[in-house]
Amino acid sequence: MIRTMSLLRALIGTSRLLRHTPRLAAGHPPDDDVLLDAPDGRLGPALVAAALADPEPAAKLLATTRDAEEWEDRDRYVSRLSAFAYRRDGWLEHWLAAAPHDPDALLVKAQLAVRRAWDSPARAERLRDLGPLIEAAAEAAPRDPVPWRLALDHARGAHAGHTAFETLWEQAVRRAPRHYGSHVAALKYLSAQWYGSHRECFDFAEDAAEDALPGSLVQALPVRAAFAQLIAGSDAGHGVAGDRIDAACDRALALSAEYPAGDPWPAEVRNLLVHVLVERGRWHDALAEFGRIGAQATSFPWTLVADDPLRGFLEARTCAVREVARRTPLRAGAAAGPGSAPRSGTFPGARPDAFPESFPRTFPGWEGPAAGRPGRGGSGGHYA
Structure with a gap:
């Protein structure tokens, strides 16, 4: 009898997959249409010009933002341009040669130097040597919080103590109290992987999210704290409860719903959120979020959970499609597509280890998210 019931359940599951998977998959862009870190309409021309060794569009873009x-x-x-310069920096050298005191060129130069130092086996020593470079960028644009976000990333890698870090934090939030990038940098510092704990990280993230403006990406800080705990693994201990992680997901889902589907601005937050939703076994919510992401895949967080970030994104999406199909009754019609499930989409007993075996579970060394005891508000590379 038990064997018969098991075979029956397997048959029903297979029938549901065959019936619903094609329809659910059709609601998303084909794999070949998904782009990793696609630039927006302002950044794209600057990157194209930089590839031709022309720094002028990048200079105009950053001057406009300043x-x-x-x-x-x-x-x-700044983060995207420095990432481009990491492998092709001829255009930046031309820019610096023509305008050695340009605050925007100095900022990209400092960001690039910090990124390269993070990749060095002698990270802390190399970072300590970069203090004057970051100070020059900050002095060149006194109102700009971005050099101070960079200083926070630098301080973490250089093993700065809490007092020194909080001094830098005060400088950052004095210029932009709700700057997302500075909050991310602080969150990383407070993570259990660095100088804090899971609870301290969550407390900071939740306080900042409560104080955030409507539509601010700062509201997604708790889900970054959730990612930090999940990626640390079950051996980390002293983590926050699952219902607190689910609450972080709910807050981020509400934030995501405020933006149009396919919008590049919240794309990284949406990619992070969908990964956490998959980890929690919230398949209907995950599938709906993949619908909002559209073709806008981002390197973070997939570089930290898969050898090939784009493949990791696509496999997670396929996994969500299959799991929703497997749970959709055979007689359900088209109305049972993505987004039609209850808000939480959580099934009884869902937990981080509820993954189908087809989904990649390897987690390379994590460099941590960000949103610390100090503020709200930017971006920043995953190295920081």
Whole structure:
């Protein structure tokens, strides 16, 4: 009897997969249409020009963000431009040669130097040597919080103590109290992987999210704290309860719903959120979030959970499609597509180890998310 029931359940599951998987998969862009870290309309031309060794569009873009005090965009563009210069820096060298005191060129130069130092086996020593470079970028643009976000990333890697870190934090939030990038940097510092704990990290993230403006990415800080705990593994201990992680997901889902589907601005937050939802076994919510992501896959967090980040994204999406199909009754019609399930989408007993074996579970060394005891608000590379 037990064997008969097991065979029957397997048959029903297979029938549901065959019936619903094609329809559910059709609601998402084909694999070949998904792009990793696709630039927005402002950044794209600057990257194309940089590939031709022309720094002028990048210089104009960053000057515009500085003059307009578009700190969130500025932080994101500086990080992307420095990532491009990591492998092709001829355009940056031309820029610095023509304008050695340009505050925007100095900022990209400092961000690039910090990124390279993070990749060195002698990370702490190399980072300590970069203090004057970051100070020069900060002095060149006194109102800009981005050099101070960079200083926070630098301080963490250089093993700065809490007092020194909080001094830098005060400088960052004085310029932009709700700057997302600075909050991410602080969250990383407070994570259990660095100088805090899971609870301290969550407390900071939740306090910042409560104080965030409507639509601010700072509201997603708790889900970054959840990711930090999940990726640390079950041996980390002293973590927060699952219901607190689910509450972080619910807050991030509400934030994501405020933006149009396929919007590149919240793409990284959505990618992070969908990974945590998959970890929690919240398949309906995950599938709906993949619908909002569309073709906007991002390196973070997939570089930290898969050898190939784009493949990791696509496999997670396929997994969500199959799990929702497997749970959808055979007679359910088209209305049972992505987003039609109850809000939480959580099944009884869902837990981080509820993954199907087909989903990658390898977690390389994590460099941590960010949102610390100090503030709210930017971006930043996953190395920091």
